[in-house]
Amino acid sequence: MTTKPRPCPICKKPRSEEHTPFCSARCRDRDLSQWFGDGYSVPGRPALPEEIAVAVTQGSED
Template sequence: MSKAAKPCPICRKPRSEEFSPFCSSRCRDRDLNRWFGDGYSVPGRPASPEEMTGEE
């Protein structure tokens, strides 16, 4: 019994080997745009301006 392939995490269509884990360059680019636009985040407290510039 073979395990079913996971779908594209953006649109849920079958994955393409060329764009894995996505189905197309469009979904790959949408995911990248989410990273650039702060659509994804890691939980934690906000950094202070001093921490961001390394002036501690």
């Protein structure tokens, strides 16, 4: 059983091995821009600044 290759999630063209899962650097950069510009989000409530501070200080102890 062979599976059909999945297309680039941005433009739906065939993926490039060099830029997987995207077809090109352009699509990879467009995706990154979406994350930086709040185009994508993870569901849930926003973290409180105090929670972030605790997570950062606990992470530095490891």
